Amino acid sequence: MKEIWLLYRDGELLEVCDDYDEANGIKYGDKYSGHWDSFYIDSFEVDESKIKEAYKEVIKFMIKNQVSCVETIHQCDWVIEGAYDFLSKLYKIVENELPEEYD
Structure with missing residues (x-):
């Protein structure tokens, strides 16, 4: 842990x-x-395997969406389109660590 x-x-x-x-x-x-x-x-x-799992998802997203610099994020629509699935994957990894309710 x-x-x-x-x-x-x-x-x-x-x-x-x-x-x-x-x-x-x-x-x-x-x-x-x-x-x-x-x-x-x-x-x-947090279980360290969750950290590794999230890190792998970040690297996979960056490579899959050809993110080589910050400008790519702002200038390429496919990065934002891919972000929805990426964020869903990250949420599933960390959902048990998040507060149950937000003010």
């Missing part, structure tokens, strides 16, 4: 981090301005 750290400010998710030190460094760094007490860090554990 791998622990994933989530950095929130005023209820808004800002970052997803690999470790606590990274999340804490972002919290106290210059990237986000604001009062430190408005930030909070939460965590959950």
Whole structure:
């Protein structure tokens, strides 16, 4: 199992981090301005096989849709068309990790 750290400010998710030190460094760094007490860090554990599965789907999507740079995403309609299926696959991988309800 791998622990994933989530950095929130005023209820808004800002970052997803690999470790606590990274999340804490972002919290106290210059990237986000604001009062430190408005930030909070939460965590959950995820099966590392899920991380590998999601990574494989990302690589497969990029190769299948010939994404070689950021401009390809913005300029090629087939990338956006393929994104619906891609996001559905990612959702199925992480659905058990997501909150049950959104405000």
